[in-house]
Amino acid sequence: MGREFLGIFEEWAESYDQTVIGANPQYEEVFKDYDIILDKVVENTYGTVLEFGTGTGNLSKRLLEAGHQVIGIEPSTAMRDIAQEKIPDLEVLDGDFINFPEQSVPINTITSTYAFHHLTDYEKEKAVSQFYDILSTDGKIVFADTVFESMTAKQKMIQDAINKGFKDLEADLNREYYPTLDVIERIFTTNNFELTYQQMNDFVWLLIANKR
Secondary structure (H helix, E strand, O other): OOHHHHHHHHHHHHHHHHHHOOOOHHHOOOOOOHHHHHHHHHHOOOOOEEEEOOOOOHHHHHHHHOOOOEEEEOOOHHHHHHHHHHOOOOEEEOOOOOOOOOOOOOEEEEEEEOOHHHOOHHHHHHHHHHHHHHEEEEEEEEEEEEOEOOHHHHHHHHHHHHHHOOHHHHHHHHHOOOOEHHHHHHHHHHOOEEEEEEEOOOOEEEEEEEEO
16 A cells, blocks of 8 residues: 555655755656646646645645645655644545545545555555545546656666666665556556546656546
8 A cells, every 4th residue: 555665755754845846866857847747736626635645735735725625645644744734724634545534525536646656556456446436426536646658668767767876766766666658547447537648757647537
């Protein structure tokens, strides 16, 4: 369920907001056009939102400012604490993509940024299957995350990180479960979603899946 990476985020919480604005050169390209990516997610969101991996609340803040009701799900205590300090009115619950509190209100949109890759492909499919059941009839999923066009493209990125001496990025690319586009397409279409996608930078793609 991605919780094997929890320790990393407990340590990263304090410096995460600096990383997304380019303070760490190893992740500069990963977070390139970060604000544009978050705005794109908000632009394609409607209604009551269930956000997975709220982190420090950067997307949550934009969603609230756009007038959405937001329920955040975040497994990291340190991340939850920062998000609640930044946005006192934000509801952030302990949970992950698969194990999370049951909601008593209809959910129109499920969002997430930079988090879905923490799940194995099997877990991704399990999560999307659950999402279909909890979304309203015309519900949708809007994710932004690192996806590769092919395994060859992924290996090229790993080699590029090695060539630049980006050891943290290299380890990250080898450790996490970054999917390829064909896997993402299969997961969503087999669970009765109509998927469209748009590349936002060299790493991140915007994924929009409408419930069929």
